[in-house]
Amino acid sequence: MSRIIVERSLEDAPDFATVQALEDAVAWCLEEHRVTFIRSYFSSDRKTMICEYEAPDAESVRIVQRTGKLPFERIWTAEVFDWSNEEPPSE
């Protein structure tokens, strides 16, 4: 599974309930494509949003976004560098 990032620009700053409702509407489609929602980040003006998913590929996430008519600018596959999970150097 890959980590997929979706970048969105939003004209009207939505509240969390609206975002949740949009996600719920495509829940079935997400499941069929084996796409799992991880988390979202909002800019402070709520006009830019980054969503993080786990999916077999970026295209699966694209299909879901298009099916659910969710606005997006770019969708790309990310490589995760998580320093906190690094193995401590052997002694």
Place this chain on the structure above:
Amino acid sequence: MTLASVELRVLGPLAVLRDGEALRLPQSKKTRGLLAYLAITSRAHRRDRLCSLLWDVADDPRGALRWSLSKIRPLVDSNAAKRLVADRENVELKLTDTALDWHVARRELRAGLDTIPDDRLEALAASFQGELLEGLDLMDFDEFTAWCAAEREHARTSHTEVLWALIKRYEEDPPKALPHARELVRIDPLNQDARARLIRMLAAEGRRNEARTQYESATRLLEELGSRRAGPLVAAWHDVQHGLEAKAEAQAEPEPREPREALPSAGVSAAEAHRQDILVGREEERSRLIDVLERAKSEARLQVFLLKGESGVGKTTLLAQVSRAAREQGCTILEGAAYEAESSRPYGPWIDALRRLPATAIGKPHRTTLARLLPELGEANDQDQSRDRLFGAVVDTVARCATAEAPALVMLDDIHWCDDASAELLHYVARMTRERPVAMILGARDGELVDNESTMRLLRSLRREGLIDEHLLLPLTAGDVRDLVAKMGSCVDADQVFAQSGGNALLAHELAQASSGADEIVPKSLKELIGDRVDRLPAATGDLLRWAAVLGPSFDVTRLTELVSLDFDQLMNALSLLERHALLDSEGGSADGYQFHHGLVHQVVYSEISEPRRRLMHLRVAKLLEGRPDPDGEIGIEIAHHAGVGGDAALAAEACVVAGNRCLRMFANAEALSHARRGLRFAEALRKPRALQLKIELAQIATAAHTPEDVAAEAARIEALAEEALDAGLSQHARLGFTVVSYLRWQVGAAGDAHRLSLRAEFASRGADDGDRIAGMAEAARCLVKLDRDVPQAEALLLEARALNDRAGRETWAVSDGLGLLRLYGGELSEARTAFENAWTTAKRDGDRLNEFMSLEHLVTVAMHQDDVDGALRYADAIKTIGDKLREGSERPMGRATRALCRYWAGDKSQQRELDEALVQLRDSDAKQRLATVQIDAALIDSARGEHDRARSRAEEALRLSEILDHGTNIARAQWALLRIARETGDEVAERKYASALGSIESIATYVRDAVEQELQAQPNERPHERGVEP
């Protein structure tokens, strides 16, 4: 030469008379039904129509029809007259105008009652000797049942008209009118006008006590059936009470015929004799049956024995004796019987047998599995979705009961009425317990076995395997009958009893019983003898017996208490009286279980209840059961039966849905189908929208239970129902209908899940307006096909979306493209291409480039599979142009890769570089399915050109990507390419690996499956050529 005259009587039990003498009829009920049908309808019928009337689920319906005709021919034909005319297509029974009593009656009545002279009208009344085709019910055959019910209704109305006419003609002569008034009340006991007329006549004749009895009987009957006394009855009784018509009151009144408690006095011994199941003769049979038990024990192997004989010959009594002997030997006994009225209750005899086992006999691991049959064992395990597990649990239970010291005895009586599921289970148990000390003793009426297709199949198979020993139980000898009469303590002439009974044990017993104390026996039929016995019961006890008969040959006494207005003591007294009179027996092993002393006793009591009363009684039972908690659908099967006979079509159809679903859960498909068909017949009588809802629910059951012969026609029929439901605003049922259609078409055998899946579709399309909802459904469907998941579900969604679109005059891209994907998946390439072309046009109209791109992508795929190079190139150019205009996503590299691929395929080898560069971009965009699709096509082209290394590397990448996506069709295509490359390079290890992998693939698109199968069958040196590509 004079021709022998042949007469048929149907106004009462079916009879055939030759020169006035009654012939012995075939024992096969279906054969008798066929004879009656041919005689009454009196026209030619196509053979296939007759097959569907009586043998719709038989293995060889035409063979069964031929067999039945061969049994009818000797009854109606003679050397000089061929009345049964049958050719390859048609069958007709040609009778003379006067040969059938019902035709004669109808003809005379048509001429007008007024024209018929008194004596002829009397003769007509006398010709109605009971219900039309009395006892000839074939409940499992809906068409026959419907036809028979209509004829019976017609006959009853005619009989009623004749009787009223006679009563009116003899208005001034009450003694002549009285028998007809009595008969009218007997056949129509709920007709209050008729009852009022009888009460007035009796009073006028000075028989006030009898009039009172009639009034009370009517009142009790109406109360029991929940009806009200109406004007005429109340008025008649009022008049009688006030003596207005009791002119003869002062005259001496004849002693009323009061019911008597006891039977005629051969004393208690005769009554007692009933209970003791006296067994006379049969020593040889008894020792053979005991020997079956002995051999099962000594050889520790299965022994199967079939005891055959006509009804009443003594099979059940003999089996009961053997059962007692086995119990004394310490055997565990699984004992049950099949009943005619319960043939749609799956596993009926097995359920009874398992229920009677001691609690410890069913092992803990099997309790949740067997809970499907015995809900009292607890919650059934939903994971146990297999009939094999259920059968396995029964086998283990039987095996657990069998020990070296005492074999298990499986004793099933009357298996000629066995339901399909029970017969299959019996066969399975027999096969799986061969090496166990198990004795299986079966009882059956030999003449009726032939009507039961599944039991015949079982017996044929056991015979073929040499597993079964059979014995025909002959009638009692004169000596046996003398013994019987002596043991009963009767002083009646035993030789007369023998002559009258022909050695039939039950009839001999009844004759000796009825004539005890008399010097001579009164020649009577079994029906008359039992009827007399019932008539002598106190009125309330007689009614109790009738309610019991309506409940069935065996019944639960607590249910009976809810139907009759007797308190506990009265009920117990009545039951013990019925036991003393050998009409009922309490069932061993059950506190509340009772059964009729013999199936024939039940049949007589039941058939003596007039048709209208019977209908209302069944209806009352159905209403009593309606609304009771029924999580397992067990009560639903009962309601379906009672409401069906009671004529409440809505309740019956609803109960058939519950019953059908229960049968499906129990893997009893034949019974499920039978409930579905019966339910459909009831639903036909209902109004919309309920009729539509029920028809769709029943179609779901029928489809899950049985694949129709003409799938396309059945699918079209259900699709029309779904569209009707859509028009009627029944969206959930419309969706269920479309889902059933799609499962039927895709034949995946999961239609039982249709309801669950349709809920998911509902979820997928909730909360939007019409246009969005259609698009949502179609998008969901596209998604399913593209992912190779639930293709039937996708079709259901698309059918519904298309129907909605048609109604709104709308074109939706996703619907056309989705249908194209479905057709492509199903291998229908030209239909797919048309649908994709439509989708492309719609996308262009909508100005939606992304949708345009996707339609073109699909058009390229179809054109390549059709070997249409020019078409593919044309679409590829268009796709490249549009891809270049799309900013984000994988479309731009995909457009570029597709055009390069098509040109490379068309022979432009320079395109390989362009293709590989585009593939790098496609990889970067992380669109694995698109990348895999292109790589597989490219691999096949490279392989055909001898570029095996490159081909292999492409196919391996495609396989890896497709496995990540779990995309079955592309996995298969990649393995197919790798198999071909392995064959071309002589790599046997890889060849075996991919051939084996492809052999085990299940869910892939048809167009790929065909190609894969062709490749698998081909020898390495005669491989099919990939799309005509030249190396």
